[in-house]
Amino acid sequence: MTLKVGTRGSALALAQTRAVAARFAGEVEIVEVTTQGDVDRTSLSQLGGTGVFVSALRDALLDGTVDVAVHSMKDLPTAPAEGIELAAVTKREDARDALCARDGLTLDALPEGARVGTGSPRRAAQLRAARPDLEVVDIRGNVPTRLARAQGDAETGEGADLDAVVLALAGLRRLGLEGAATDLLDLSRFPTAPAQGALAVEVRAGDASARAAVAKTDHVATRAAVDAERRVLAGLEAGCAAPLGARAEVEDGMLFLTASAYALDGSRRITASHAHTLDSVSDRAELAEAARDVAERAVAEMLEGGAAELVAAAR
Numbered sequence: 001m002t003l004k005v006g007t008r009g010s011a012l013a014l015a016q017t018r019a020v021a022a023r024f025a026g027e028v029e030i031v032e033v034t035t036q037g038d039v040d041r042t043s044l045s046q047l048g049g050t051g052v053f054v055s056a057l058r059d060a061l062l063d064g065t066v067d068v069a070v071h072s073m074k075d076l077p078t079a080p081a082e083g084i085e086l087a088a089v090t091k092r093e094d095a096r097d098a099l100c101a102r103d104g105l106t107l108d109a110l111p112e113g114a115r116v117g118t119g120s121p122r123r124a125a126q127l128r129a130a131r132p133d134l135e136v137v138d139i140r141g142n143v144p145t146r147l148a149r150a151q152g153d154a155e156t157g158e159g160a161d162l163d164a165v166v167l168a169l170a171g172l173r174r175l176g177l178e179g180a181a182t183d184l185l186d187l188s189r190f191p192t193a194p195a196q197g198a199l200a201v202e203v204r205a206g207d208a209s210a211r212a213a214v215a216k217t218d219h220v221a222t223r224a225a226v227d228a229e230r231r232v233l234a235g236l237e238a239g240c241a242a243p244l245g246a247r248a249e250v251e252d253g254m255l256f257l258t259a260s261a262y263a264l265d266g267s268r269r270i271t272a273s274h275a276h277t278l279d280s281v282s283d284r285a286e287l288a289e290a291a292r293d294v295a296e297r298a299v300a301e302m303l304e305g306g307a308a309e310l311v312a313a314a315r
């Protein structure tokens with residue numbers, strides 16, 4: 001039986017879905033599903049609510065149009081979805097954000113007052129914190145559209161109205177556009193969205209054959225890391241548009257987590273870092289417990305420091 005794999009129709013979604021589906025067992029068919037996020041041109045920060053990219057795909061899964069749904073994991077709301085199980089979390093790509101600037105410029109080398117585009121309140125706050133002189137411009141659209149704002153038309157170079165845009169390196173790589181990156185922003189100064197760079201593979205709850213077909217693409221350490229990061233989002237009751245960065249990693253027998261909440265204007269950053277020592281780096285139950293533990297401690301510390309106020313300001 002052919003496994004029907006649902007995806008958004010954007011070039012990025014198609015590229016990443018094809019890449020992960022190639023590793024599923026048996027025959028697969030890729031099915032494009034249109035989501036509200038693809039249709040709506042409103043600013044992401046205006047759209048409100050979480051998961052605009054996700055619900056149409058989940059509906060297609062639940063009504064049997066597809067057997068598997070592949071999402072960018074950072075676009076998934078943290079609330080569990082009725083009737084759906086997370087069958088696999090793929091090994092994370094480089095999670096860093098990339099500055100894509102005209103003339104090969106780095107963030108430090110951008111001229112005073114340069115115009116930098118992003119639709120993400122987190123990236124906007126981080127940019128303002130690093131370079132208060134920059135003019136941060138709210139942009140939307142798919143990756144090539146956003147790139148064109150800084151690069152102009154692919155052939156003529158005309159029509160660029162920004163000096164740079166910030167995009168996820170993982171997305172650029174999957175599209176073969178990594179060459180557009182002119183500066184890779186380090187994760188300690190620019191922690192990225194929870195789960196950035198990982199893909200979520202969902203199946204209908206209890207569908208053992210679909211679960212088995214995708215099982216090989218599950219990466220235990222990535223699952224634990226993004227679980228910890230997403231627990232911070234949930235613990236602060238923040239949505240995907242919150243000015244919140246988080247980075248977790250399994251390394252040297254420990255699960256590390258660092259998370260930061262920002263004031264939208266970049267004037268404040270509240271950071272917490274915690275680690276949990278593991279007896280085994282491949283024991284799922286222990287990793288899940290470690291993720292819960294580091295996230296709980298980070299959330300408590302951030303709330304103590306006033307993070308609720310920062311996150312609420314972005315609603």
Ligand SMILES: NCc1[nH]cc(CCC(=O)O)c1CC(=O)O
Pocket residue numbers: 072073074075143166167168169170171195196197198199
């Ligand atoms: N919010 C859009 C989105 N969702 C996932 C990615 C690509 C990177 C990833 O898989 O995390 C992007 C584009 C971007 O942020 O530049």
